[in-house]
Amino acid sequence: MSSLLRAYNTALIRRPYVTGSASAAFLFGAGDVLAQQAIEKKGREHDLWRTGRIAFYGGAIFSPIVTRWYVMLEGIKIKSKPALLLTRVGLDQFALTPFMVGLFFTSLSVMEGKGIEGARDRVSKSWWSTLKMNWGVFIPVQLLNFALVPPHLRILLVNGVSLFWNTYLSYVNSTAQPVEDKVKELIE
Template identity: 40%
Template sequence: MLAWYKARLAARPLLTQSVTTAILFATGDITAQQLVERRGASDHDLVRTGRMALYGGSVFGPAATTWYGILQRHVVLSTPRKTMLARVAADQLLFAPVFCGVFLGSMALLEGGSPRDKLKKYYASALTANYALWPAVQMVNFSVVPLEHRVLFVNLISIGWNSYLSFLNSSK
């Protein structure tokens, strides 16, 4: 399976990472609905899962793939440790605040609601939770994970994170 994935990644990196992201965003939503909310199969909201997959595959996957490439090419300092810390800082000060907002705004639009209301209600909570988890994850990601596997690494951690975001987004 890993050999197949690596071959697809080598042939079509953006497409492979986007499809993988779509699948893992959907997995995060399924986790939220079944393990956190305990909805059961008969009450599972497939449209909600579809929204998460659509966002993951068409927005986050391509954006994260591009972002990690930009960091790899343009954030290079005098030592590996300084480079890693600068990449984490850029990720957490630029990418994270924007993409917490993009996620909530996108979900509001896909749900037929108001992005402004959704952001006002959930943005601070999402960003605060982001800062509790992602700096440490990104330190590992930028120091030991090869560039071509960074999106996959983040997506695997994101099963839990996307479960949280899905739960937060669907809270009344």
Template identity: 40%
Template sequence: MLAVRAYQRALTKRPLITQMCSAGILAGSGDVIAQLAVEKRKLKNYDLIRTGRFFVLGSCYVAPVLFRWFRILERIPGNPKVAPLVRLAVDQIAFAPCLLSGFLINLRILEGNSPKESFDHWKKEFKGYMLASWKVWPMVQLVNFYLVPLQYRILVVQTVALFWNTYIAYRTQKPPDEYYEPY
């Protein structure tokens, strides 16, 4: 309970920094799980730089963007029973493709690809990732928008993203001809 209280105090005093740290740790942890549990790498073959890329993307890209985005969505007026559905539609139709695109392109750039090469990767992999995303995130966001207070929404998203990041970390390491999964 002491850790929960400390986290709540940090959220109150420095919400963005706290959420950036949480998101970075959870995104990096997704890659750790991907490498050690899914890919079954030994520690001698562990790619710490890859985990660092996920940490950086979670903390410096995803968290700040979501921090602002959730506040924008909260301004959508309406009946408390209907407004979360409108938020969900706007989030999944307008925002999710942009967030995912930025994540994938930035990941490839952090891997050392040029912007053009990163965009070429994106063209090959985006559709599969977006379809997978829509199998996970609409239900998470529905619960988030109906039940979770604004200051905890990024934590909810990043906790679920632990599993999503494990999937992304694993899939993005596949050769280009394996990008597509049957959906």
């Protein structure tokens, strides 16, 4: 297992975009499989195209943007470590994340053939509640990530947590309902 992690670490350093994209595609796809099988109980009715679309989004859209974003955040230099941490987390969560949540719903809607109107509808129904839920998950994760994790491994931590987040996103996207409604359904 340690040799596998060493090889992955080397790949992240040598080819961060390719490695990050492959990891994100796999984890977004795995999140969708979990959503369809563990939550939606689709069994043999599994929508492979849906899994492919979300995996494509993760590998081709999400990962290149986030990998470049982390490089940009690493370039920010502030002498005070707490101020640097709060600046990086603040920019990540309050500048990039709102855009990425909208991009997720827009991209998936367009790939599903719903066009710009369908994307607008999905964003208007799900963006704000999904963003608030994201902050509840990722603000603590990113505080730990930027404080403790070496820069080249940050995307890995986010991708690891994202397996569960992607399961949730896939489920919310598939129903196009506000998050609060989906959480109530899951609890009841």
